[in-house]
Amino acid sequence: MTPTVLIVDDDTGFARAAGKLAADEGCGVQLAGTLAEARAFVREHATDLILLDLTLPDGNGMDLLDGLDLARHGQIVVATGRPSVDTAVRAIASPVVEYLVKPFRPEQLQAVLRRIARCSWPGIGDGPGAVELAGASGAMRRLSHMAMRVAACDAPVLVAGEPGSGRTAVARAIHAASGRGGAFVVVDCDTLPAARIESALFGDDGDPAASAFARAAGGTLLVNGIERLPHHVQARLLAIVEGRASSAGPADAGAPRLLFCIAGDPLRSVADGQLRQDFHYGISALALRVPPLRERGEDVVALADLLIHHLNGQYGQEKRLAPGADRALLRHAWPGNVRELRAAVQSTYLLQRSPLLHVEPAGTAPVPAHGDGARLVFEIGTMTLAELETRAVDAALAHFGNDKAAAARALGISVRTIYNHLARRDDERSGASHATGH
Known part of the structure; x- marks a missing residue:
């Protein structure tokens, strides 16, 4: 569903x-020039964001919040050219999440918009995986675009990502968008003893109909945690992928679409001897990488909002993030990804009495100042200067939680240069897409 912004x-x-700006972020927009127009709209329609001026022809914009049903309306942002101590104090005591003084930088509003403009993953709705896939960061938009493109074909897909990042949710979204009528069946190698994996996939000699392949006929079979597959099982799966062997499922239902998930970098698993090289080649023609939460910028705040919303529905309360709580969310590295965030939000929700929540991660793992997340390593002759620039900008944005101003300062360039770089890259992608006919 398209988020609604009332200005x-x-x-x-x-x-x-x-x-x-809101439309460019994928939001539906409604304009109101008076307090009366705004009141009429919020009586009949729910909103995800209200951008509110304080000085209106028929009253103070803050009066709109009196009696406003917060369960039907999302975040409130004040944007005023006439700030005062009184209005600032009133805003702090209200559901306002931002108090912007005109003129302000566009990226300040964009940050708020991106928290509410969640990606649209067809077929997911509010079902399993909806939280993991929520977010409007560039990384998640690119992933959504690629996932929907590969959904239409029958070729195997390899989905890689850190534990807790949402790999299974991406696989479920691919199945939902594929139009396949059969079931979505998961064989989770992380939870099965190694001796049971083969029979779970292919069935016992006496009962092949109980196999995962049989249950997923006409649908999708996800093999999760393939780095734990015994090598002879990898060889057997490879033979099926390459058409050298049959899956022994019901012929009338059709063979299932095969999806594979792996934790971390597949090439590292090959180097460590966990993954057969030929098996990796056979299943990686279509490969998707699920970005870790630390690379998704403002998505972490959107996910926290969504998790709190779900808990409000479960417990019948109206809690929300406290003003300024986003800073702690953005500073933390979230090594456990969405799974860690979910645990932190639930703990905060249940233990903090205030309706204004400050989410407290269980550990203290700030975004690293050194190491892989903050160091760009390359070998001379392996990339052009333009490619190196792209890597540097991407690494800086990931390191600073998509804070473009901080990334620009670290790189010694202007924020406008960052935006120009991102726009140019989007144009190049769009041009490449048109050139290939997609």
């Missing part, structure tokens, strides 16, 4: 500019 401002120039 309440009698300055039509500002309202239209803010509306364009």
